[in-house]
Amino acid sequence: MISRDDAMSMLGAVTTLREQVQRTGLPLDIPDVASGRSTRDALLKQLDDYVIPRLRSLDAPLLTVVGGSTGAGKSTLVNSIVDAEVSRSGVLRPTTTTPVLVHHPQDVRWFSDDRVLPGLSRVTGATDVDDGANALRLVVSSSLPPGMALLDAPDIDSVVSSNRALATQLLAAADLWLFVTTAARYADAVPWDLLRQASERGTAIAIVLDRVPPEAMADIRSHLASMLREQGLSTAPIFGIPEAVLTAEGRLPEPDVARLRSWLTALASDSRARSVIVKQTLDGALGSLDRRADVLVTASRQQAQAVDALHEAARAAYRDALDNVENGMTDGTLLRGEVLARWQEYVGTGEFFKQVESTISKVRDRITAALKGQAPPAGDLGEALQTGVAALVTAQGQGAAATVARRWRQLPGGDRLLDEGPQLSRASADLSPRIERLVRDWQVEVLELVRSEGKDRRTTARVAAYGLNGIGVILMLVAFAHTGGLVGAEVGIAGGTAVLAQKVLEAIFGDQAVRDMAAKARKRLLEHVAELYAAERLRYDGALEGIETKEGQAQRLAEAAAAVKAVR
Known part of the structure; x- marks a missing residue:
């Protein structure tokens, strides 16, 4: 015979277990998920169809x-x-x-x-x-x-x-x-x-x-x-x-x-005979909950692990993409080709570099003499830098999306998510215009940085001699060649271009100020790119959001099953 008090204690524990079983979703198509789903469905049905009704009405x-x-x-x-x-x-x-x-x-x-x-x-x-x-x-x-x-x-x-x-x-x-x-x-x-x-x-x-x-x-x-x-x-x-x-x-x-x-x-x-049968079947049903709950706990943990792996694949791809952008900003990649050609045009001719002496004073005198009285035509150089930066960020963003798709195809559950959301196999359709806006916004910030640093009257006059835009462009150039120390030709810039650019800025602002400004410019660009890539990664988080397993769900399910066992 089962007493009323015992039945009520069991009912409370079983009802809690039922709630946890209901909350245990197994939406991701991973190996062996069919067994977990069938176990969950059978468990819910027996709890709803027999165990809970019988405990409520002995x-x-x-x-x-x-x-x-x-x-x-x-x-x-x-x-x-x-x-x-x-x-x-x-x-x-x-x-x-x-x-x-x-x-x-x-x-x-x-x-x-x-x-x-x-x-x-x-x-x-x-x-x-x-x-x-x-x-x-x-x-x-x-x-x-x-x-x-x-x-x-x-x-x-x-x-x-x-x-x-x-x-x-x-x-x-x-x-x-x-x-x-x-x-x-x-x-x-x-x-x-x-x-x-x-x-x-x-x-x-x-x-x-x-x-x-x-x-x-x-x-x-x-x-x-x-x-x-x-x-x-x-x-x-x-x-x-x-x-x-x-x-x-x-x-x-x-x-x-x-x-x-x-x-x-x-x-x-015979009420006693009926009670014996009810107790036998009810005890058996309650006893069978342990094994099936264990199966469901394991299935829930496997789901959580699969979701974590998919999340990490997306995080790693965009983390690597950001690292590659940072490396591309400092290894000279951005200062070759079109940017180098525009820089040479900016300072005059290729022969100009041969005339530059190694001392700061001579560089300052020659640059000032060559450009005195007119703002250097920095537009083409700025556009080349903008195009180079945008190309680097775009390539890495597109590569990250392709990497996520490739890794998801290799992970449990990833295939179906990509089939249901084919747009996840590539970067967002509006990625390029967003990157172009990002680079333009960053260039505006660089100009504001130059304006803020050149507040005193002497520095302001020097900036005016070259033009705010011109100094801003030179600072961008230095930001991509300045990694804690002057590296010059090590970044692959022909003819000492990075050396000359830095000397120009040092002549205006001083050595330490140039280093600080270059670091700030580089940091702000990386922050913008990090925000952009984080927004791109959210597409994958969104695809997983609908199947997200609640944190600790498997543990709560295991605890609920243990509570039922304790009151049996």
């Missing part, structure tokens, strides 16, 4: 589910027990598509609502209408004693997959499983798979051995009993029904079904 009628293979005679057996046609029977298969629940008039309140099998709608009336697999037909019969209900389930090996799934669900909702088989099919594999599951879960079972040739009854019954013992079901009673001609109403002869009916009636009238 004194509810005993629900006996009549299950078995195709053509075993389940519907005929139910009709014969209640001596009325309450469930369709016949030679066409499947005959039972809508489950039929027969109960005494006094027990209407227990089954008219969704206390048990809440996912099935309730229907009543004629039995010759197919209500579909999502309905439960309720039939009232005074032939059944109060405290007992019979549920005629679809075939466990039906050719219709939805019928098989429903049959399995209904059997998991039973207090007592009345398994119907025949002399020809009692050793079939499918029913024995379910019988083994019932044995593992401790479900109360009774066997109806139907259509047995009278002369073979003893041998077949003995063989079946030995098979049941091997599966740990030695206590399951066996009711043999000999092969016989049905009555005019299509029912079994009364003497053949009398023993089974008497057993069910006695069970219904």
